[in-house]
Amino acid sequence: MGRWQKIAIPFLGLVLAFWFYSARENFKPEMLKGKRVIVTGASTGIGEQMAYHLARMGAHVLITARTEAKLQKVVERCRELGAASARYISGTMEDMAFADHVVKEAGTLLGGLDMLILNHVGASYFGYYNGDVEHVRKLLEINFLSYVAMTTTALPMLKESKGSIVVVSSMAGKVGFPFTVPYSATKFALDGFFSSLRQEFTMQNVNVSITLCILGFIDTERAVRDAAGVLLSPPAPRAECALEIVRAGALRLRELYYRYGSTRLPLLLRDCAADLLDYLVRSRYRL
Numbered sequence: 001m002g003r004w005q006k007i008a009i010p011f012l013g014l015v016l017a018f019w020f021y022s023a024r025e026n027f028k029p030e031m032l033k034g035k036r037v038i039v040t041g042a043s044t045g046i047g048e049q050m051a052y053h054l055a056r057m058g059a060h061v062l063i064t065a066r067t068e069a070k071l072q073k074v075v076e077r078c079r080e081l082g083a084a085s086a087r088y089i090s091g092t093m094e095d096m097a098f099a100d101h102v103v104k105e106a107g108t109l110l111g112g113l114d115m116l117i118l119n120h121v122g123a124s125y126f127g128y129y130n131g132d133v134e135h136v137r138k139l140l141e142i143n144f145l146s147y148v149a150m151t152t153t154a155l156p157m158l159k160e161s162k163g164s165i166v167v168v169s170s171m172a173g174k175v176g177f178p179f180t181v182p183y184s185a186t187k188f189a190l191d192g193f194f195s196s197l198r199q200e201f202t203m204q205n206v207n208v209s210i211t212l213c214i215l216g217f218i219d220t221e222r223a224v225r226d227a228a229g230v231l232l233s234p235p236a237p238r239a240e241c242a243l244e245i246v247r248a249g250a251l252r253l254r255e256l257y258y259r260y261g262s263t264r265l266p267l268l269l270r271d272c273a274a275d276l277l278d279y280l281v282r283s284r285y286r287l
């Protein structure tokens, strides 16, 4: 190793550690008090946990998903936990008119919007790509196009409040993962759209932050059921994951990597040793 690298690598490590931990210290739950927040896909999983964290912090929470009975229970719990207000709107994100409607309702009911957390994900299969193009199209509508539609409708309100957009993505949206081809495609699309939009916001002095969340394996029912017996890595807890997402949005971070060791660190290999990274990803699967 050259002399320059011997100095630069530890220095870079220190800068990264300082940046990571100083951002952690700055977060205060009061930052969310009274904020008007939409959380999509909040009937279960990570979205449900985000709704509970936001409720404890005293936010106005508007949640959405398809299953009304589950949404009702989440809203009741949010009220018990201290939400400034808690409401739900049920419907499917296959329908762009519904995506648009949710945001407009937030405007009417809450008088504006401070944070849009885009988290919902349509059902897909966990296995080799099966050639079903129609499924890829449908998943793109749910996992990608509805995110675009909601963002577009929410932008005037978010510009006014100098608000935040939080986009929940995955390691499968940064590097090719086997058994999730349609899902990965939708998550890569999110990175392209929102990273480009962030650039334009900077150029146009639009004070709306965009946080892209790169998650590893999390212990939600769906993920654990899909990956049972195949993925060798242990899942991380969904409540902690949800808190990290809310924190990253409040701090207006560019990207969140959760958990850091299983997402950010492997991704450092992507540009210098892509085949090695692909091998490491495959080695976490038991076939």
Ligand SMILES: NC(=O)c1ccc[n+]([C@@H]2O[C@H](COP(=O)([O-])OP(=O)(O)OC[C@H]3O[C@@H](n4cnc5c(N)ncnc54)[C@H](OP(=O)(O)O)[C@@H]3O)[C@@H](O)[C@H]2O)c1
Residues within 6 Å of the ligand: 040, 041, 042, 043, 044, 045, 046, 047, 064, 065, 066, 067, 068, 070, 091, 092, 093, 094, 118, 119, 120, 121, 122, 123, 142, 168, 169, 170, 171, 215, 216, 217, 218, 219, 220, 221, 222, 223
């Ligand atoms: N869990 C993981 O290991 C993991 C890893 C990386 C990234 N992520 C990302 O984290 C986010 C949350 O994942 P999760 O594991 O919490 O998912 P989950 O438990 O399966 O929950 C998905 C949510 O989306 C809603 N939903 C599904 N289809 C919908 C549709 N057509 N229209 C509207 N809502 C719909 C579901 O509610 P209804 O069924 O009631 O509609 C549910 O509330 C996703 O973006 C996922 O890609 C998760």
